[in-house]
Amino acid sequence: MQKIIVRTLFDITATDILRNYKPAYLIKHSTIKTEKDWIKARKQQQNWETVMQLISLRANPMFINKPITRKVKLDEYGYHMFGGQEWMFYFEVESNDVFRSDNDPVGLLKEDFKNVPMISGLKDDVVDCEYFRINEPQINVLFKVVEIAL
Numbered sequence: 001m002q003k004i005i006v007r008t009l010f011d012i013t014a015t016d017i018l019r020n021y022k023p024a025y026l027i028k029h030s031t032i033k034t035e036k037d038w039i040k041a042r043k044q045q046q047n048w049e050t051v052m053q054l055i056s057l058r059a060n061p062m063f064i065n066k067p068i069t070r071k072v073k074l075d076e077y078g079y080h081m082f083g084g085q086e087w088m089f090y091f092e093v094e095s096n097d098v099f100r101s102d103n104d105p106v107g108l109l110k111e112d113f114k115n116v117p118m119i120s121g122l123k124d125d126v127v128d129c130e131y132f133r134i135n136e137p138q139i140n141v142l143f144k145v146v147e148i149a150l
Contacts, residue, residue, distance in 0.1 A: 002096045003146040004106065006055075007088045009077060010132075010140060011122035012048045014066040015041040043119045054112050059098045061091035074126060078138040084126040090146075106143040110134045113141055 021038045032038050048067065055061050067087040074081045093099075101107025113132040120127045126140075133139045 001092055001094055002098075002105075003090055003092045004099070004109070005088065005090045005144045005146060006051070006141065007086050007144075008051075008132075008141040009074075009084065009086055009124055009127045010047055010118045010120065011044050011124045012051050012067050012087045012089075013041075013044040013069070013123070014048045015045045017041040017045045040122060044122055047119055047122075050116065050118060054116060055091060055109070057112050058108060059093040059095065061093060064091040065089050069123075076142060077126075077140060078136070079126060081126065085123065096147075105145045109143055 017032070017038065020042065021035050032041055052061070052064075067089040069085055069087055071083050072086045074084045097105070099106045099109040101111065104110070111134075114134045115131045117131050118127075120130050128138075129140070132141050134141065
């Protein structure tokens, strides 16, 4: 088994808002009170769904945690800024080499993510494009493999 950590500057908050807005939904919802907030939460969920679909192209992710946010230095992403916010989550796959390409254990994952459109301008304050950048001087998604001892 293999655990993979995904970090991104796109807002991929898993809001569980699965439908487009209808006024009746607000009555039933406990935290979202306006149509504008509903639409934003739906867009965040759509980003999360896009990421999960990309991962699922080659593997069945298991033991997925919902993304958490944290403040980070952005030098790993190629930005010369003091700090920003990133979204981070992990998942596990059964096969250790399912995303391997040559010497890169996540090479195929990077290829699958490359240039995929995302919704920006939600809570992401650093992202200056609307697609995943993988190999440019300023990237917006990182992958790290953590081996799991059985």
